Amino acid sequence: MQQDVIDKVKNNPKYKELVSKRTSFAWILAVVMLAVYYTFILVIAFAPKTLGAPLSAGSVMTVGIPVGIAIILFAFVITGIYVFRANGEFDRLTKEIKEELK
């Protein structure tokens, strides 16, 4: 990559906007996902009975089952949220940065 291209991109306010928006968005989602997962793991390690409680009085199904399924669905939904914003807003900014180089 040529130095003039680097300087041009680096000083483009849209580039700064893209990097700061995407970086914070990606890290927030990553931290949320990790928090959900490690909360689950820590509950298993320290208070497994919480997940073993019946879902309602007399039911065989325990709280752990819907919680587990919900984490799987959550992982899918959160990737969907990221892809939705990245395909729209972030890709538009990237395209504009590239066009301004021409």
Next chain:
Amino acid sequence: MVKNFIIWAGILTVFMASGAFADAVSVEGKSDLNITAIVMFLLFVAGTLGITYWAAQKTKTAKDFYTAGGGITGFQNGLAIAGDYMSAASFLGISGLVYGSGFDGLIYSIGFLVGWPIILFLVAERLRNLGKYTFADVASYRLAQAPIRALAAFGSLATVILYLIAQMVGSGKLIQILFGLPYEAAVVLVGVLMILYVTFGGMLATTWVQIIKAVLLLSGATFMALMALNHFGFSPEEMFKQATDTHAKGIAIMEPGGLVSDPFSAISLGIALMFGTAGLPHILMRFFTVSDAKEARKSVFYATGFIGYFYILTFIIGFGAIVLLNKPEFMAPEGGLIGGGNMAAIHLAKAVGGDVFLGFISAVAFATILAVVSGLTLAGASAISHDLYASVLSKGVQNEAKEMRISKIATICLGVIAIVLGILFEKQNIAFMVGLAFAIAASANFPVLFMSMFWSKLTTRGAFLGGLVGLLTALTLVILGPTVWVAIIGFEEAIFPSKYPALISVSVAFFGIWFFSITDKSERARTDIAAFEAQDIRCQTGIGAEGAVSH
């Protein structure tokens, strides 16, 4: 090229028709040979060899060979990634775990899944924008090529070979039970087919074999889960009720059991699964088969969906099996399922769909093994030809034709190694191998890759020594841990108490990378740091990234 392929495919057909299956008949007698399974499997082999023939005509350049020309779509790649992840071990293993322990199976599934969103948010797009053929391209982008590529290639090969042995031994045993084939014949058959797919069809054939298998496996598992639920009038509560009434552990299968007992192991296992996934060379390589960062992120979205769906199915299959397999025909005289707990999904196929569906699921299990070992072999061959040969041994002097030839020779060598080790390890305890592969991927491959993309002050020395220290720590702790020190060597007590060293070895690797980078005052370190800016711009925007070729 194409002519060679026809000759080899012909030889293989003769081998399969006359050798292997004839052996099976004479060794196992008439009762155990599963004709439906063999017919369906032969159909799969014929179809995939047809695809390999088509792919061989399109695979002309190194880019075609390593990345299918970069022309795979996000949806296709999502299926292929999911296919790499849905190995026979995870299909049979996790449904078997649910069958044996109930809820604990779900804990494992979730651990395997949650790495994917993290990969999407932090690495997928950057990887696509920086890389060409292997993850070493990314790790060594602004660092000295020879040491970093050598380290990355070593990490890749260690991961690939450990994983390959585990797959080969598992496949030999599985095929023995399902098809009535002798163990050695099964291992040779898997090895020969995988060499054919990879040498002739490259990444294009490997990807399509994986996609077809993923579709077959997802359809088969969906059918089984629906039939199981149908038995309980589509009431999960009814299924759980009957399962707890039937299962020896009773109501305990509905809550966390002994699988993850102490907090250290729980967190360490989580780290190994998450960072290990993001350091598996055959999975990382898939990100270079799509045209751009947008398709790369779509791949992860689809892959996460398919993998999550698959794990929900295995959960239903495991619980359904607890009730539906509670009949004498599925039970071994000494107690437990015939063939062990991992056969739960296979027996359930017979219980809900009869012999024809059993044949289908058996053939799919075989296809699964073939597809996964092909992807592994291609990743290993790329590490040898693209990283070791082209960048280290010939010092970056480009000779594409020679590099391709080396990659094909490497594929054949890896195939032979896999066959030989698969046969040698038949009676060995190989449970530690997948764990070790994940530990190395998490402790050596991932930290170097991650820091090279995120940390501007990373230097060649830091990456090399840090990665090496992580690798050695993982290796040492696995050897000193319960899986090798006690189960294999036979000592009373393990020196390192946990089966999961990742928490320590990954931390050591990151610390080593940081420490050896900040203390590095060499000329090379200044070049490494100065090159970060240009790398980061390409990472963020894709300016200058590898494009796709159209055929």
